[in-house]
Amino acid sequence: MTDSVEIMAPAGDWASLRAALQAGSDSVYFGVEQLNMRARATNNFTLDDLEEISFLCSEHKTKTYLTLNTVLYDHDLPLMKRIIDRVKETGITAIIASDQSAIMYAHKQGVEVHISTQANISNTEMVEFYSHFADVMVMARELSLNQVENIVNTVKENNITGPSGKLVEIEIFAHGALCMAVSGKCYMSLHTYNSSANRGACKQNCRHAYRVTNDEDEELMIDNEYIMSPKDLCTIDFLDRILATGVKVLKLEGRGRSPEYVKTVTQCYKEAAQSVLDGTYTREKAKAWKTRLEEVYNRGFWNGYYLGQRLGEWSDQHGSVATKQKTFVGKVLHFYPEPEVAHIRIKTKELQLHDPIIIVGDTTGVVETTVESLWVDDQPSEHAGKGVECTIKVPAKVRPGDNLYLWEERD
Amino acid sequence: MLIQFFRNKCIGCNYCVEVAPERWQMSKRDGKCVLVGGKKKGNMYQIKVGEHERYVNEQAANVCPVNVIRLD
Numbered sequence: 121m122t123d124s125v126e127i128m129a130p131a132g133d134w135a136s137l138r139a140a141l142q143a144g145s146d147s148v149y150f151g152v153e154q155l156n157m158r159a160r161a162t163n164n165f166t167l168d169d170l171e172e173i174s175f176l177c178s179e180h181k182t183k184t185y186l187t188l189n190t191v192l193y194d195h196d197l198p199l200m201k202r203i204i205d206r207v208k209e210t211g212i213t214a215i216i217a218s219d220q221s222a223i224m225y226a227h228k229q230g231v232e233v234h235i236s237t238q239a240n241i242s243n244t245e246m247v248e249f250y251s252h253f254a255d256v257m258v259m260a261r262e263l264s265l266n267q268v269e270n271i272v273n274t275v276k277e278n279n280i281t282g283p284s285g286k287l288v289e290i291e292i293f294a295h296g297a298l299c300m301a302v303s304g305k306c307y308m309s310l311h312t313y314n315s316s317a318n319r320g321a322c323k324q325n326c327r328h329a330y331r332v333t334n335d336e337d338e339e340l341m342i343d344n345e346y347i348m349s350p351k352d353l354c355t356i357d358f359l360d361r362i363l364a365t366g367v368k369v370l371k372l373e374g375r376g377r378s379p380e381y382v383k384t385v386t387q388c389y390k391e392a393a394q395s396v397l398d399g400t401y402t403r404e405k406a407k408a409w410k411t412r413l414e415e416v417y418n419r420g421f422w423n424g425y426y427l428g429q430r431l432g433e434w435s436d437q438h439g440s441v442a443t444k445q446k447t448f449v450g451k452v453l454h455f456y457p458e459p460e461v462a463h464i465r466i467k468t469k470e471l472q473l474h475d476p477i478i479i480v481g482d483t484t485g486v487v488e489t490t491v492e493s494l495w496v497d498d499q500p501s502e503h504a505g506k507g508v509e510c511t512i513k514v515p516a517k518v519r520p521g522d523n524l525y526l527w528e529e530r531d
Numbered sequence: 532m533l534i535q536f537f538r539n540k541c542i543g544c545n546y547c548v549e550v551a552p553e554r555w556q557m558s559k560r561d562g563k564c565v566l567v568g569g570k571k572k573g574n575m576y577q578i579k580v581g582e583h584e585r586y587v588n589e590q591a592a593n594v595c596p597v598n599v600i601r602l603d
């Protein structure tokens with residue numbers, strides 16, 4: 121059993137990074153420029169953001185990991201080196217890499233290296249091989265918990281240490297999307313859309329519905345057309361067994377997800393892991409966390425390969441089955457700190473007293489609340505319609521430009 | 532024919548270079564592609580070229596996974 125565990129949250133943009141910090145993540149991971157697996161996303165961080173990310177996260181005592189895990193070509197090497205140099209200068213904790221050129225360069229520069237899932241580490245000798253360069257290693261997603269435990273035990277028995285001199289820490293995926301690719305290596309998007317997943321440009325065409333037909337135009341009877349789209353991994357209801365293996369780091373997937381996803385998922389896993397460590401984890405509590413996890417983006421949940429007893433479970437619909445949805449209502453114009461009141465311009469939809477809402481912004485992260493008091497033209501009101509300006513009480517600081525959404529049960 | 536290139540969104544995958552190496556080259560400075568002879572205009576690069584270049588550059592525009600090459 122592990123005595124401490126690190127919850128690692130995804131940060132695809134500033135709002136998600138703030139949401140991860142608000143939720144108490146122990147570490148965050150993110151990409152910069154085009155050399156990361158989310159290169160297609162519009163709001164990647166840039167090299168110039170590293171200083172601020174490092175500063176902000178160190179204030180929260182949160183570790184920072186920069187992903188540098190695409191396939192690297194010769195023309196990428198100067199940028200790869202420049203990124204690692206900036207990591208060193210700005211005090212980012214470590215890089216997550218799979219290409220040996222990046223691993224080697226970071227190691228030479230004395231920058232901490234974590235081996236990414238793209239390296240597909242699935243046995244102890246691979247761990248020993250990479251221990252010359254790395255202190256933390258993500259296991260292949262296809263391992264069972266018994267196999268993970270065996271690796272953790274062998275690391276202890278054989279005293280396999282990383283460059284820091286400490287025992288190598290084993291990290292596994294705990295939550296989020298799994299794809300049909302082996303450890304993130306997939307050619308489907310490249311073959312169908314000429315858009316390489318291995319350069320961070322995955323078009324996710326496995327997520328669509330497919331029919332299987334042969335040359336004679338005979339169609340195979342399959343009761344689910346989403347035959348290549350696995351459900352999302354969720355380990356919250358056997359987190360006690362996960363931590364019993366001795367893994368040190370739990371990775372939450374979702375750099376393309378929204379800030380409220382990051383906040384909810386991080387909070388749930390943080391609370392659950394803490395309760396396992398305290399000895400207060402119960403099945404009932406796990407059930408409640410799972411219900412909370414279902415509120416945000418998911419394609420249905422399964423156990424992954426950890427418990428070994430089930431083969432891939434496929435999603436049966438396109439997109440999310442989240443039980444909650446957010447609907448844009450308006451924007452924050454101003455915040456009055458003393459009474460903690462936000463001045464809102466309603467844009468698309470009427471806001472009513474008792475509505476559950478979230479306010480989301482780059483610096484604000486995610487503030488979740490219920491409209492408990494609402495004023496229009498300095499008069500208490502039951503509602504504020506489209507085009508109206510109103511003020512509402514909020515529980516934390518929000519900022520001009522933040523978006524206000526209704527946060528309701530999905531119909 | 533006008534070629535327009537929205538460089539900041541290029542992910543440096545090298546595909547355009549494979550099909551139109553005369554007009555596209557990878558920069559070792561930042562790992563993104565360069566439109567050879569292109570002039571900067573706002574946040575994009577552009578160049579007027581003869582019709583004889585249309586075929587290969589159409590291919591380049593088609594293979595680009597992030598659609599940052601436009602032809603007019």
Ligand code: SF4
Pocket residue numbers: 540541542543544545546547548555563564591594595596597598599600
């Ligand atoms: S094909 Fe597009 S993304 Fe790839 S290098 Fe050329 S311009 Fe950049």
